[in-house]
Amino acid sequence: AARFVSLLAHQRPPVVGGGTKQEQWCTLLAFLCRGKGDCEDHAALLCSLLLGFGLDAYMCVGTKAKGVSHAWVLTRGTDGTITFWESLTAHRYLHRAVDPDAPPLALQPKPSYPYRTVGCVFNHQSFLANCQPSDAVELCAFDFQNPSRWKAMSEEALKSVCAPASNTSLPPLPPLCAPSVDPAAASNQLELEMRYLVSEHRKDLDLATVWDDHLSYLLSSALSAYETERCTGVSCGNEEFQDAVRRAVPDGHTFKGFPIHFLHRNARRAFATCLRSPFCEEIVSCRGDHVRLAVRVRVFVYPENACARLEDPQKVKNVVVLTPGPQSAQL
Known part of the structure; x- marks a missing residue:
């Protein structure tokens, strides 16, 4: 799944009206038909595929180096292992949180991922805002059941946008087409x-x-x-x-x-x-x-x-x- 998504071209949406903000999220159907999209489109598709494969997957929205906005995917294992998935490259990274209260000489894990901050995570069933003292990814704990660290959106608000009857105007998503190239x-x-x-x-x-x-x-x-x-x-x-x-x-x-x-x-x-x-x-x-x-x-x-x-x-x-x-x- 990650390899397939990474092969779809990365293209930032055009700026409309002469502004500087580039923000345009496509539906999965539009993304697949175009065959290209921004990092949010790639992450949403990869997250959907991983959810379909039975993983506990979430799409993360935050920043990477130099404060550039970015989106990637997170999965939680049954043993609590946190894995980051970069949808543009198919790379995977294990997350080990840094303990800010550890002694100065204590050995701390060195992050190998390019992500700097995370503001929220979500999937088709939940939306959680990061309310930890620091939004730095290396300091964050991804225990979503802890309300002091992650603020969950109310079920009523989620149903207003995610319930089956709330998106009847959208066409049904067809299955992926099998390759036709020999x-x-x-x-x-x-x-x-x-x-x-x-x-x-x-x-x-x-x-x-x-x-x-x-x-x-x-x-x-x-x-x-x-x-x-x-x-x-x-x-x-x-x-x-x-x-x-x-x-x-x-x-x-x-x-x-x-x-x-x-x-x-x-x-x-x-x-x-x-x-x-x-x-x-x-x-x-x-x-x-x-x-x-x-x-x-x-x-x-x-x-x-x-x-x-x-x-x-x-x-x-x-x-x-x-x-x-x-x-x-x-x-």
Whole structure:
């Protein structure tokens, strides 16, 4: 769920009337149809999905660095564990509150999350305002049953906006659309286009191009592992991949790789982005007597790719393309 939401584009709403305040929250249906939105739209969708998966989830409204307004998601485990979910990146952070009354030399947890203050939290059943002495996230305790720390909105007020009869003017939210892109066909097509672009680029440099299909095949496991790590936060298979590469690269040769991911399937645009990296440009322009190149592309599809395609036929916002770029083995 977090990975899917993070793939939807982040775009701040336009300022209306020449003002400076940007505040526009979309319905979930409008957000999915547009395929892009602000952090509040992402957080609301992620919170709804996590609630649907049975988690005790809340949307948090507060600030991050430099007082910038921000929204993220919080879940509470049955053991009291507090987890923050960043809907724009799919990153997760454990929250351990700092004790302001602890001795000066006592060890205190160092926050890894980017959030600074929290003003309120809410979901479809409750709305709670932070009334603790400090609204700094690192000092806050998220025990929502404690009225001295969290002031709950009355049930009558909640029913006036959240009761089934209060939003009859809104259209029913349809289920998420299944992906319609064939990932295997899309991967093969994009890989052929990337190979062509690399060959043409090297031809302009008066360099021949020799492709190593076996090395390209070995890169598949790495791309799958990268996507798994982005979804779960767990890294796996790296040692096996490195061992396979060592066996494939002849003695006296050097292996160089450039993994990168995109949210579109435009090969020329992706290749131009790769060349902006000096490291990738060095690989593509590699010279030597025994240079072999390899490229592998994997397309991972997620729901709602039809909505993204409606926005721009050249972009599928919720499809991830992982390309390690050309790999070189040289003397």
